[in-house]
Amino acid sequence: MNNLILSNSIRFIVLVLLQVLIFNHIDLFGYLNPLIYIVWVFLFPIKKNKNLILFTSFLLGLSIDFFSDSGGINAAAMVFIAFIRLPILKAILRKSDFDYLLFNLRTISFDKIFLYIATLTVIHHFIVFSLEYFSLSDFTTIISNTFFTSIFTILISILGIQLFVKKTK
Amino acid sequence: MQQIIYFFRKFRNFLLFLLLEILAITFTIQYHSYHTSKFVNSANLLTGGFYTKINSINEFFLLKTENKLLIEENVRLKNLLDKKEINYSLENYQVIDSTKYFQKYEYLSAKVINNNFTKRNNTLTINKGTNQGLTSDLGVINSNGIIGVIKNVSSNYSTVLSILNSSSKINVRLKNSNHFGTLTWNGKTHTTTQLMDIPRQALIKIGDTIITGGKSAIFPEGINIGVIKDFNFENNQYQQINVLLFNDMSSIGYVQIVKNLQKNEQNQLEQNTTNE
Numbered sequence: 001m002n003n004l005i006l007s008n009s010i011r012f013i014v015l016v017l018l019q020v021l022i023f024n025h026i027d028l029f030g031y032l033n034p035l036i037y038i039v040w041v042f043l044f045p046i047k048k049n050k051n052l053i054l055f056t057s058f059l060l061g062l063s064i065d066f067f068s069d070s071g072g073i074n075a076a077a078m079v080f081i082a083f084i085r086l087p088i089l090k091a092i093l094r095k096s097d098f099d100y101l102l103f104n105l106r107t108i109s110f111d112k113i114f115l116y117i118a119t120l121t122v123i124h125h126f127i128v129f130s131l132e133y134f135s136l137s138d139f140t141t142i143i144s145n146t147f148f149t150s151i152f153t154i155l156i157s158i159l160g161i162q163l164f165v166k167k168t169k
Numbered sequence: 170m171q172q173i174i175y176f177f178r179k180f181r182n183f184l185l186f187l188l189l190e191i192l193a194i195t196f197t198i199q200y201h202s203y204h205t206s207k208f209v210n211s212a213n214l215l216t217g218g219f220y221t222k223i224n225s226i227n228e229f230f231l232l233k234t235e236n237k238l239l240i241e242e243n244v245r246l247k248n249l250l251d252k253k254e255i256n257y258s259l260e261n262y263q264v265i266d267s268t269k270y271f272q273k274y275e276y277l278s279a280k281v282i283n284n285n286f287t288k289r290n291n292t293l294t295i296n297k298g299t300n301q302g303l304t305s306d307l308g309v310i311n312s313n314g315i316i317g318v319i320k321n322v323s324s325n326y327s328t329v330l331s332i333l334n335s336s337s338k339i340n341v342r343l344k345n346s347n348h349f350g351t352l353t354w355n356g357k358t359h360t361t362t363q364l365m366d367i368p369r370q371a372l373i374k375i376g377d378t379i380i381t382g383g384k385s386a387i388f389p390e391g392i393n394i395g396v397i398k399d400f401n402f403e404n405n406q407y408q409q410i411n412v413l414l415f416n417d418m419s420s421i422g423y424v425q426i427v428k429n430l431q432k433n434e435q436n437q438l439e440q441n442t443t444n445e
Contacts, residue, residue, distance in 0.1 A: 021223060024285070027419075030358070031287040050182045058189045062196075067219075068285065069211050069292040069328055071200025076193035083186045131197050132289050133356070134335075141356065 034153040057082035077127035217326030220282040242312040286359040293329040308427040313416040340382040364410035
C-alpha cells in the first residue's frame with residue numbers, strides 16, 4: 001500500500017515536470033504541444049472510491065495551470081475525464097464488475113487500451129481547447145487543434161505506457 | 170434529515186466532481202477577464218523560482234543571438250549619438266535646464282524566464298516584481314519592438330500579457346501618417362498580428378511601418394512594431410490588415426520595462442475631463 005502511494009507521488013511529480021519542461025516547448029509544426037500529463041488518469045489505480053482520483057486529478061491539472069498561466073483550463077478538463085473514466089472503461093471492457101485490485105493496463109489487449117486512451121484524450125483536449133479559445137467563432141480552430149494534438153498525445157502516451165509501465169506488479 | 174444525509178452519501182462523488190469543476194471553471198473565467206486579479210498565475214515563488222533555475226540552463230544556448238541583438242542595439246544608439254553631435258555644433262544649440270526638465274520614461278531591464286507563443290492566450294514570466302519597483306500595466310519592449318503589458322505582479326516575478334493574446338489591444342499608428350489603429354491578434358501564427366480600426370481615409374501600402382501611437386500612458390510613441398504584410402479593402406473599409414512583427418516572439422531573452430513617470434498625472438487629468 002505504501003509502495004503504491006510512493007510510486008504515485010513520484011509519477012505525479014514526474015508528469016508535471018515532463019509536461020512543463022519538455023512537452024510544453026515541443027511546438028511541432030509550430031504549434032502542436034502534446035498534453036501528456038493525462039496519463040495520470042489512465043494509470044491511476046481503480047478503486048470503488050472515486051474521490052481520490054477526482055481530487056488528485058484536480059491538483060495535477062491546477063499545477064499545470066500554475067506553470068502555464070492558463071487559469072483553470074487543465075484542471076477542469078482533468079476533473080471531467082477523471083469522472084467519466086470508470087464508465088468508459090466499463091463500456092469498453094464490457095464487464096459490469098472487474099477486478100479492482102489487479103487492474104493493470106498492460107494485461108488488457110491493445111485495441112481496447114487504444115480505444116480507452118483515445119476516447120479520454122479526445123474529450124480532454126476538446127474541453128481544453130474550447131475553454132482556451134472560449135468563443136464559438138473559433139470552432140473550426142478548436143476542432144483542428146483537438147484532432148492534431150490528440151494524435152500526438154495518444155502516440156506519446158501509448159509509447160510511454162509501453163516503455164515504462166511494468167507488465168506485472 | 171435522514172433523507173438528506175442519504176442523498177449526500179449516494180451522490181458524494183458527483184457532488185465532489187461538481188465542486189471541483191465549478192472551482193476550475195471559476196479560475197478559467199477569471200483568467201479570461203483582463204482586470205480581475207487572479208490566483209492561478211506563474212508569478213509566484215514556486216513557479217517563478219523554478220523557471221529561473223531552468224532558464225539559467227537554457228540561457229547558455231541563446232548567448233549568440235542575445236549578443237547579436239546587443240550589438241545591433243549598440244550600433245543604433247551610437248548612430249543616434251552621432252546625429253546629436255551635428256546639432257550641438259549648430260548655433261541655435263539649446264541647453265536643457267535640468268530644473269525644468271522632467272524625465273518622462275524610465276527603463277528597467279528584466280529577463281524572460283518563461284515564454285509561450287503557441288496558445289490562443291499567451292503570457293510571459295519575467296524575473297522582476299514589486300521589490301524591483303514594478304506594478305501592473307507597465308509596457309514591456311525589447312530592441313526589436315513591443316512585447317506586451319505587465320499583468321500580475323508578485324514580490325519577485327511578474328507575468329506579461331503578450332501581444333499574442335486575445336485580450337491584448339495596443340494603440341498603434343502608421344509611421345508616415347497620423348492615422349491611429351488598434352493592434353490585436355487572431356491566434357493564427359506568432360509572426361503576424363492584425364491591425365484594426367484604421368480609418369478608410371488612410372492610404373496604406375504593403376511594407377508600411379507600424380509604430381506605437383503613444384495615446385495610452387503605457388508605451389512611449391514611436392517604438393517600431395512591424396510592417397504591413399497584406400490587407401484587403403472591401404466595402405470602402407479596411408477589413409483585415411496583417412502586420413509582420415519585427416520581433417521574433419518565439420525567442421525573447423532580455424526585455425526592457427517602460428515606466429511612465431507621468432502616468433498618474435495623465436490618467437487623473439483624463440478622468441477629470443470625462444467626469445465634467
